[in-house]
Amino acid sequence: MALRVGVIGAGSMGKHHVRIYSELPTVELVGVADIDESVAELAAIHNVRFHKDYQELLKQAPELVSIAVPTSLHVEVALAALEAGCHLLIEKPISNTLDSAGAIIESAKERGRKVFVGHVERFNPAVIALKDAISSGKLGEVHSISNLRVGAYNRRIFDTGIILDLGSHDIDLISYLYSRKAEAVFALGAAKIHEYEDHAAISLKFAQSAAGYIELSWLSPYKVRKMFVVGTEHFGLVDLIQQSLIVYDGKDWVDTGLVERDEPLKLELASLVEAVLNDQPPAVSGEDSLYTIQVALAAIESYSKGDAVHFPEHANEPYPTALNSNERG
Ligand SMILES: NC(=O)c1ccc[n+]([C@@H]2O[C@H](COP(=O)([O-])OP(=O)(O)OC[C@H]3O[C@@H](n4cnc5c(N)ncnc54)[C@H](O)[C@@H]3O)[C@@H](O)[C@H]2O)c1
Known part of the structure; x- marks a missing residue:
């Protein structure tokens, strides 16, 4: 039987949820809700009911809703x-405060519902290939991962700075690749054109002095999404937009041939629908996203006070948080 799904918020991200769910054979898309009435046209194209008030959509008893309203x-x-009994896919980041993220996770637990968070880069085929290359030891011992994520500011992002909005992708990715939580963060950041910080440089410290570096900017006219991975055997370079992984083996750049391109959001939504249908745990859980905003908010605190923030409680903590003990890296 198909899973009954609804989408709340069908702007630049949510409209892709609508398109993909409407194409998934395991999904019955029961409705789309948005305060913007022009979304009714999108709903009509996909032959799905439109609601201006999301409470009306919840009355259609969807089993899963995608939430893609502003953070x-x-x-x-x-x-x-959750009160209406739905499982959730919440777009990343889960929320903009620890208390509100905790309240979502707590309520889901009380009601026995699943919370998935849309850290879509985990489903980027280039990231999947990089994770395989690191896990199989192809790169040697990895001691530095640097992410560059820059591009022009879009005015629709009004309620958070770049660290929560974009940096949460990279905090998740780097921790995922190390299979560990960060033990300290130090950041620089400032606001030039936005109410919140619009450019930042974040350093993350992991176990055994492994490092993560994140450069974020909404001041760049040119869009770049790249990862540079320093291993003792090979140097890896990922282009998240091109979905490529190439490694330098000491003599030459080598195309690993590991990347089969696909749409990350399609892979993410198909995986979560399957997880709900088969009662499996979320690939990216609410707890994972709570961790990413904990580190993101600490990075904001760090640049504000000019000092590092330490997380002694993260020493040797595995990541993703949902991994059980026999799956830990
Ligand atoms: N995973 C990713 O890579 C990614 C990319 C972009 C955005 N996002 C996340 O998706 C979320 C939405 O971002 P966006 O860029 O699509 O923003 P957007 O402004 O383009 O879309 C938000 C939509 O929500 C609607 N909305 C606002 N209040 C509503 C309400 N009360 N009820 C119903 N609809 C309401 C708006 O009318 C708009 O159509 C944010 O949390 C953002 O961080 C994730």
Whole structure:
């Protein structure tokens, strides 16, 4: 039987949820809700019911809802959808405060519902290939991962700075590749064109002095999404937009041939629908995203006070958080 799914918030991200769910054979898309009435046209194209009020969509009894409203509204919509008995896919980051993220996770636990968070880069085929290359030892011992994520600012992002909005991708990715939580963060950041910080440089410290570096900017006219991975055997370079992984083996750049390109969001949504249908745990859980905002908010604190923030409680903590003891890296 198909899973009954609804989408709340169908702007630049949510419209892709609508398109992909409408194409998944395991999904019955029961409705789309958005305060913007022009979304009714999108709903009509996909032959799905439109609601201006998301509470009306919740009355259609969807089993799963995608929440792609602005980040500061996630908590209100998530708690209402949980009350209506839905499993959730919340776009990343889970929320903009630790308390509101904790409230979502707590409510889901009480109601026995699953919370997936849309850290879509985990489903980028180039990241999947890089994770394989690191796990198989192809790169040697990895001691530095640097992510560059820059591009022009879009005014629709009004309620968070770049660290929560984009940096949460990279905090998740680097921790995922090390299979560990960061033990300290130090950041620089400032606001030039936005109310919140619009450029930042973040350093993360992991076990055995492994490092993560994240350069973020909304001041760049040119869009770049790259990862540079320093291993003792090979140097890896990932282009997240091109979905490529090439390694330098000491003599030459080598195409690993490991990357089969696909749409990351399609892979993410197909995987979560399967997880709900088969009662499996989320690939990217609410707890994972809570960790990413904990580190992101600490990075904001760090650049504000000019000092590092330490997480002694993260020493030797595995990541993703949902891994059980026999799957830990
Ligand atoms: N995973 C990713 O790579 C990725 C990329 C972009 C955005 N996002 C996340 O998706 C979320 C939305 O971002 P966006 O860029 O699509 O923003 P957007 O402004 O383009 O879309 C938000 C939509 O929510 C609607 N909305 C606002 N309040 C509503 C309400 N009360 N009820 C119903 N609809 C409401 C708006 O009308 C708009 O259509 C954010 O949390 C953002 O961080 C994730």
